[in-house]
Amino acid sequence: MTQPALSAADDVVLRVQDLQVSARSDQGLIPLVEGLSFDLRRGETLAIAGESGSGKSITSLAVMGLLPAPAVRVTGGSIRLGGTELTRLPEKKLQSLRGARISMIFQEPMTALNPVMSIGRQLTEAIRAHDPVPMREARARALAALQAVRLSQPERRLEQFPHELSGGMRQRVMIAMAIALRPDVLIADEPTTALDVTVQREVLDLIRDLQRDLGTAVILITHDMGVVAEMADRVIVMKKGRVVETALTPELFEAPREAYTRELLAAVPRIGGGPARPDLPATPERLVSFQDVSVRFPIRAGLLGRVAARVHAVEHVSVEIFKGETLSLVGESGCGKSTMARALVGLVPHEGRIEVAGTALSELDSTGRKALRRDLQIVFQDPMAALDARMTVGELIREPLVIHGIGTPDAQRARVRDLLDRVGLPASAMGRYPHQFSGGQRQRICIARALALKPKLIVCDESVAALDVSIQARVLDLLRDLQREMGMSFLFISHDMAVVENVSDRVAVMYLGQIVEMGSRAQLFGNPQHPYTQRLLAAVPVPDPRRPREALARLAGEIPSPVWPLGQGPDRVQLQDIGGGHLVAR
Amino acid sequence: MAAYILRRLVTAALILLGVSFITFVLLYVLPADPVRQIAGRSATPETVESIRRQLGLDQPLVVQYGNYLWNLLQGDLGRSYLQKTEVATLITARLPATLLLMVAAIFCELVIGLTLGVIAALYRGRALDNVLMLSSFVTVSAPQFVVALLLLYVFSVQLGWFPIGGYGTFSHLVLPAVTLGILGSGWYARIMRSSMLDVLRADFIRTARAKGLGRGRIILGHAIPNAILPVIAMIGIDIGMFMSGIVVVESVFGWPGIGQLAWQAIQRVDIPIIMGVTLISALAIVIGNLIADLISPLIDPRIKLH
Numbered sequence: 095m096t097q098p099a100l101s102a103a104d105d106v107v108l109r110v111q112d113l114q115v116s117a118r119s120d121q122g123l124i125p126l127v128e129g130l131s132f133d134l135r136r137g138e139t140l141a142i143a144g145e146s147g148s149g150k151s152i153t154s155l156a157v158m159g160l161l162p163a164p165a166v167r168v169t170g171g172s173i174r175l176g177g178t179e180l181t182r183l184p185e186k187k188l189q190s191l192r193g194a195r196i197s198m199i200f201q202e203p204m205t206a207l208n209p210v211m212s213i214g215r216q217l218t219e220a221i222r223a224h225d226p227v228p229m230r231e232a233r234a235r236a237l238a239a240l241q242a243v244r245l246s247q248p249e250r251r252l253e254q255f256p257h258e259l260s261g262g263m264r265q266r267v268m269i270a271m272a273i274a275l276r277p278d279v280l281i282a283d284e285p286t287t288a289l290d291v292t293v294q295r296e297v298l299d300l301i302r303d304l305q306r307d308l309g310t311a312v313i314l315i316t317h318d319m320g321v322v323a324e325m326a327d328r329v330i331v332m333k334k335g336r337v338v339e340t341a342l343t344p345e346l347f348e349a350p351r352e353a354y355t356r357e358l359l360a361a362v363p364r365i366g367g368g369p370a371r372p373d374l375p376a377t378p379e380r381l382v383s384f385q386d387v388s389v390r391f392p393i394r395a396g397l398l399g400r401v402a403a404r405v406h407a408v409e410h411v412s413v414e415i416f417k418g419e420t421l422s423l424v425g426e427s428g429c430g431k432s433t434m435a436r437a438l439v440g441l442v443p444h445e446g447r448i449e450v451a452g453t454a455l456s457e458l459d460s461t462g463r464k465a466l467r468r469d470l471q472i473v474f475q476d477p478m479a480a481l482d483a484r485m486t487v488g489e490l491i492r493e494p495l496v497i498h499g500i501g502t503p504d505a506q507r508a509r510v511r512d513l514l515d516r517v518g519l520p521a522s523a524m525g526r527y528p529h530q531f532s533g534g535q536r537q538r539i540c541i542a543r544a545l546a547l548k549p550k551l552i553v554c555d556e557s558v559a560a561l562d563v564s565i566q567a568r569v570l571d572l573l574r575d576l577q578r579e580m581g582m583s584f585l586f587i588s589h590d591m592a593v594v595e596n597v598s599d600r601v602a603v604m605y606l607g608q609i610v611e612m613g614s615r616a617q618l619f620g621n622p623q624h625p626y627t628q629r630l631l632a633a634v635p636v637p638d639p640r641r642p643r644e645a646l647a648r649l650a651g652e653i654p655s656p657v658w659p660l661g662q663g664p665d666r667v668q669l670q671d672i673g674g675g676h677l678v679a680r
Numbered sequence: 681m682a683a684y685i686l687r688r689l690v691t692a693a694l695i696l697l698g699v700s701f702i703t704f705v706l707l708y709v710l711p712a713d714p715v716r717q718i719a720g721r722s723a724t725p726e727t728v729e730s731i732r733r734q735l736g737l738d739q740p741l742v743v744q745y746g747n748y749l750w751n752l753l754q755g756d757l758g759r760s761y762l763q764k765t766e767v768a769t770l771i772t773a774r775l776p777a778t779l780l781l782m783v784a785a786i787f788c789e790l791v792i793g794l795t796l797g798v799i800a801a802l803y804r805g806r807a808l809d810n811v812l813m814l815s816s817f818v819t820v821s822a823p824q825f826v827v828a829l830l831l832l833y834v835f836s837v838q839l840g841w842f843p844i845g846g847y848g849t850f851s852h853l854v855l856p857a858v859t860l861g862i863l864g865s866g867w868y869a870r871i872m873r874s875s876m877l878d879v880l881r882a883d884f885i886r887t888a889r890a891k892g893l894g895r896g897r898i899i900l901g902h903a904i905p906n907a908i909l910p911v912i913a914m915i916g917i918d919i920g921m922f923m924s925g926i927v928v929v930e931s932v933f934g935w936p937g938i939g940q941l942a943w944q945a946i947q948r949v950d951i952p953i954i955m956g957v958t959l960i961s962a963l964a965i966v967i968g969n970l971i972a973d974l975i976s977p978l979i980d981p982r983i984k985l986h
């Protein structure tokens with residue numbers, strides 16, 4: 095990583111001094127950011143890192159002049175872009191700077207583009223808002239911007255609408271829009287958090303290359319210390335609106351000065367850093383088996399709505415889960431890992447045979463299915479969406495007991511108290527509502543609810559993906575403790591290789607509905623054989639700035655479609671045992 | 681696309697079949713006797729019976745309905761009991777007036793409703809928003825004849841700007857269309873307001889601001905085109921409500937449309953006309969919904985018809 099030329103005062107493009115941002119509330123002004131100061135130099139990447147509530151996103155919105163006024167506004171300090179003071183600039187003047195001299199990329203590429211406007215129009219609109227060139231020239235510049243972000247078939251993209259592009263492609267469009275007018279400052283607010291890991295790597299590479307070519311100064315807002323290590327020259331660590339520590343990236347990772355920084359770095363899951371797993375019995379008992387399972391969704395068309403094609407979400411997958419173990423399914427969006435879980439709990443119909451404790455799902459009647467649901471529970475990704483906001487936590491955790499008619503009301507309440515205690519929440523939580531808890535606490539509530547029926551298997555579908563790293567680490571610890579005490583199995587679904595490495599006994603890698611590699615944690619992470627597994631591992635950002643970064647070979651195009659006409663399907667992947675039960679696609 | 685329209689038309693035929701059956705049964709069980717209306721009070725029982733036989737009303741319900749359907753399939757809506765004219769002729773004579781009023785009224789509804797909805801959303805939580813939402817509530821709940829008579833009194837009687845009633849020129853059209861427009865605008869205003877509020881919170885609005893677009897461009901170019909999508913589906917549904925409102929409004933303003941025709945027919949238990957108007961109304965609703973569904977993908981590229 096090249097160090098920027100320091101000290102030259104005219105190199106500073108953005109100077110923030112003693113910035114205060116406050117929110118208006120019934121109790122008066124609540125500070126969201128307090129006393130933040132930094133200089134941003136030409137060509138430099140400054141990371142602002144922190145967990146939710148640290149004020150990092152508020153800072154970026156303040157710089158852009160996009161705070162949701164009048165509720166939230168800058169209450170002190172200064173933000174200077176070149177010679178212009180932004181905090182007191184009238185809206186009209188700010189508009190002329192936004193998108194032209196400072197621009198921004200947001201976290202959610204799926205919703206950040208206008209769904210009813212073509213990509214071309216959204217780009218030309220941005221260009222012409224600042225530079226009233228003729229439409230033809232604006233289009234030419236839009237095309238050049240799309241080429242600069244290495245989007246395939248750029249001419250065609252101009253005519254397309256956002257929903258026709260994948261998440262990674264949309265984020266490239268956002269970047270194209272942000273750099274089209276060659277801004278001095280580019281703010282990237284969690285630009286890759288919503289993307290798959292290989293796409294994340296490509297987008298990060300892209301931002302770095304563009305920065306080198308254009309000399310843009312970048313403010314990178316992120317919670318991911320791996321991304322910080324790979325991208326930033328300097329880091330500001332924030333917590334609850336205040337700066338904890340500012341340092342050059344290598345120094346921060348090598349010798350963090352503050353306790354909070356150390357905690358934050360320690361909580362980052364690292365590949366190879368996972369704790370040892372308890373030994374499983376030599377002949378483990380089988381709990382779940384998928385035998386040649388396929389899940390296909392019909393696409394209907396034509397006059398009579400006949401099935402014209404099918405989405406092959408899961409193709410001929412065979413896998414087993416043993417008692418007391420954690421099996422992880424990893425892969426990128428659309429690979430079929432969540433569909434596997436949904437087939438297991440009976441939320442989508444499947445072909446083939448799924449057995450739970452020796453009984454095939456297809457042979458169960460409705461009573462049998464209800465009994466089966468006691469043994470299988472799911473913890474979803476978004477705890478807020480998974481908890482009914484109108485029920486108290488006590489009612490939520492008790493509900494499974496009520497549905498299955500287990501115990502007297504008093505016994506049920508006692509059990510809820512036990513469960514809350516077990517997941518580390520006070521008994522007083524019973525009378526409160528989900529919105530009164532933080533994200534991590536809500537996920538604990540979901541876990542307590544899943545535990546209520548003493549299930550044999552808990553499916554964790556991206557259960558820690560939405561949590562801050564420090565909270566993620568604690569929830570993973572909780573899951574491990576629960577497994578040791580209660581001996582249940584986990585089917586752990588994740589896109590995060592580092593998290594998977596931390597929790598799994600065995601790992602299966604899925605690609606386009608099929609398993610391409612499967613083995614023990616040591617086999618898969620120690621000796622990855624399939625190119626896709628290797629690619630996934632290589633793409634994971636490593637929280638170590640000294641580690642040489644190998645450029646990820648770029649894929650020629652997008653991941654192929656899992657949609658096939660009737661009667662056709664993907665080639666079946668044949669797995670071969672290369673020793674010790676390590677299966678790899680031939 | 682062609683397959684889609686064809687499938688929708690088949691559905692439409694089934695809907696019309698259902699509507700015709702329900703209406704037929706309802707009219708059959710009605711205590712009012714159409715034959716008495718035709719024969720008059722002084723008619724002898726023999727005359728009454730002979731008229732009944734003549735009209736085929738002495739036959740069982742199933743046979744009557746079967747005959748009606750058979751004729752309907754051949755495009756014959758029957759003859760009015762009292763006027764002895766073809767129902768089809770009566771309706772075709774009056775349909776243009778009603779369609780004209782409908783188009784004008786929907787235009788008024790959209791202009792009034794969408795404007796007020798957008799303004800209310802932009803002034804959310806402030807006095808103007810409250811006033812607009814209260815007034816939309818009033819218009820939604822006000823009886824049609826009250827609004828109609830109020831407008832008549834102010835603009836025709838007092839100010840003399842528009843004729844009191846009738847048909848023929850543009851100034852005849854204004855008051856009935858505005859009456860229906862005001863009555864229907866409340867729904868649109870409310871839907872547009874909540875839709876706008878959703879859209880204004882959306883990420884792509886923030887993106888538009890980050891691009892440096894002005895407020896006007898953001899609202900006209902980004903917010904409204906997205907917020908209007910649920911309103912379009914609403915127009916299809918609205919035609920149904922419109923059909924019920926038109927009876928009163930056409931009567932008050934002396935507008936010679938099918939609403940008036942229906943009103944007179946109901947008073948005289950003129951079953952063929954009632955049936956005909958009901959079927960035409962149902963057809964209008966079906967076609968209105970179809971048009972709304974065909975327009976949606978033009979505005980929202982995510983919608984695919986199949």
